[in-house]
Amino acid sequence: MGECELCGAVKVSVRQVRTGKTEVLACSRCTEKLNLGPKGEAPGLQQARNRAGSSPSRKKNDLMSRGQKELAPDFQKRIARARNGRNWTQSQLAKEMAETINVIKGAESGKRPTDAVIRKFESTLGIELMIERGPEETRFVNGGNSRGMTFGDYFNNMG
Numbered sequence: 001m002g003e004c005e006l007c008g009a010v011k012v013s014v015r016q017v018r019t020g021k022t023e024v025l026a027c028s029r030c031t032e033k034l035n036l037g038p039k040g041e042a043p044g045l046q047q048a049r050n051r052a053g054s055s056p057s058r059k060k061n062d063l064m065s066r067g068q069k070e071l072a073p074d075f076q077k078r079i080a081r082a083r084n085g086r087n088w089t090q091s092q093l094a095k096e097m098a099e100t101i102n103v104i105k106g107a108e109s110g111k112r113p114t115d116a117v118i119r120k121f122e123s124t125l126g127i128e129l130m131i132e133r134g135p136e137e138t139r140f141v142n143g144g145n146s147r148g149m150t151f152g153d154y155f156n157n158m159g
Contacts, residue, residue: 005025070133093124097121
């Protein structure tokens, strides 16, 4: 027996329930009226879990398999060159790709498009935007009188 923190009823049976981000002691009447009982699983959540677990190798989440190719540093020039080679305006290319003109303008100005849009550019224009990744750069620490390499130096050199 206790006191309901929601309605103030005293000497009633209470249990701890979650309301928003807070846990309170509530009587059964408040729990029922405010629908604070234990929540069931959202519809479709179990199906989504089953689908996610059924494919053992999901490439988009596998960090080791990602990164074999990278977006060409001059992707915006490649897109503009291919579009001009077909004598298309930006709006004509947008219609061909079923995208907005803002996506085309953004890509041609250097804004990195999504992977799906990159594939659309490649197939619509017949160009290659994803290129093989080059060899990793190697850096050596100078053995002189310097303080040596710190973790901060390492992370700054990676980018």
